[in-house]
Amino acid sequence: MTDKLHASRRTVLAGMLATPAALMAKVSTASACSLAFVNNRRAAKIVVRSMDLPVALPERPTFVVFPRGMARDSQGSVLPGIHARIEGVPPNTMRWTSKFGxxxxxxxxxxxxxGLNEKGLAAHMLxxxxxxxxxxxxxxxxxxTHWGQYVLDNFATVKEVVDAHQAAKFRIAAAWSSxxxxAKHLGVHLAVQDASGDSAVLEFVKGKLVIHHGxxxxxxxxxxxxxxxxxxxKxxxxxxxxxPLPGDVGAVDRFVRLAEYSRxxxxxxxYVQAVAGAFSLLRTAQVAFRDPTRVAGGNAGFWGAVQTNWVSAADLTNRIYYVNGAAVPSLLWIDLKKVNFGKGAPLLFLNPHDPKVGGDARTYLKRWAKR
Structure with missing residues (x-):
């Protein structure tokens, strides 16, 4: 194996640590979501992710185009007219008005x-x-629950996101909504990327914010x-x-496969090959549809019957956002440069699992009506 290949692998897994013998005992069997950022190709910088959730947890995903100037109240849904209470947090949650669509x-x-905002910043909660x-x-x-939306609404670059979190003027708190x-809190970490190729992973470990930036x-x-x-x-x-290279659907297995195949x-x-290549990488980590009664002898537990619900690709260079609902064979996309994000513009949406939807999303988007 060449020194160059060794160096490449060290870059993919920057900052490797020695592995404590007891570490494997702490690894969760949770299987939910994968992400890869292809930021070393000339044609475009593209981040792909899968949304993997248990069959028993209906996600009801909605593809939404948010204009600028939207008033946010993190006590409820990011969608106006959805009557839902955010639980687990006191009344002094943050309010803001979106700077970016x-x-x-x-x-x-x-x-x-x-999501992907009009400045070319992408944010993903896993x-x-x-x-x-x-x-x-x-x-x-x-x-x-509102971490991703706050970032998309307020920041244009990864550095801005990192600086705002390091300033520590607000606190992330556990929330859920029956x-x-x-019905219960799902812990998350956040990944952000921008059109320069910059990237960061933000997570809370033992009560402290840890940021991996670069x-x-x-x-x-x-x-x-x-x-x-x-x-x-390692x-x-x-x-x-x-x-050997692992083939299961556990989080470590998917991480290793993506890190290896990304090389x-x-x-x-x-450009078409650039988008297709990013999607092909993500497919090495997707989880096929699974019958819960056939997983682990029918005693799969909450995470046992996870499957991929949808995948996205955010082209940060050209500001095009792609989505493929796993329940349909078609791919949809929207060119953010062609969207009216002006204050007062309509909030638009579509169902990404509608089998009639494919191609340019603008053809299918409908105005959101308050409910």
Whole structure:
């Protein structure tokens, strides 16, 4: 194996740590969501992610185009007219008015879990069961259900996101909503990327904010926290260990596969090849449809029957946002440069699992009516 190849692998897994012997015992079996940022190709910088959730947790995803100037109240849904209470947080949650428009995937009719704003900043929330948020204090509270939307609404670059969180003028707090079908809190971590190729992973470990900032942080799945995940990856042959490339759907398995296969992507000759290549990488980590009664002998538990609900690709260079609902064969997209994000513009939406929807999303978008 060449020194150049070794260096490439060290870049993919920047900041590797020695792996404690007891670390594997702490790894969650949770299987939910994968992300890869292809930021080293000339044609476009593209981040792809999958949304994987248990079959027993209906997500009801909605593809939404939000204009600028929207008043946000993090006590309820990000969608106007959805009557839902955010639980687990006191009344002093943050309010703001969006500075930027965005296209986003809204899960459970209440929280933006993925999106791209008009400045070319992408944000993605993925499950992290081991997330341990900061202790209560008197700072304004941002429910973690609204973390992704807050970032898309307010920031243009990864550095701005990192600076705002390091300034610590607000506190992320655990939240859920029985009204929206989230009867318990799901811990999350946040990944952000921008058109320069910059990237950051933000997570809370043992009550402290940990930020991994730099273009080398290109892969993210779920538990354990990022430092431990990178350490575990060293156990596999592609990164210096002895274990063969894994093929299961666990978070560590998906992380290692994405990190390994990301090295083999060819330099695309066309823009279409760039988008297709990013999607092809993500497919190595997607989870096929699964019957809960056939998983682990019918005793799968909450995370046992996870499957991919949808995938997205955010082209940060050209500001095009792609979505493919896993329940349909068609791909839809929206060119944010062609969208009216002006204050007072209509909020638009569509159902990404509608089999009649495909191609340019503007053809199918409808005005959101308050309910």
């Amino acid at each position: 965005c296209a986003a995937m809204v899960s459970f009719e209440g929280t933006a879990t993925d 499950v992290l069961d081991q997330s341990a948020l900061e202790a209560a204090d008197d700072r304004p509270i941002l429910p973690d 009204d929206l079908g989230l 273009p080398e942080y290109r892969i993210m799945t779920n538990d354990p926290p990022y430092d431990e995940m990178m350490a575990l990856a 156990e596999y042959a592609p990164f210096g260990g002895t274990k 083999y992507l060819p330099e695309p000759k066309t």
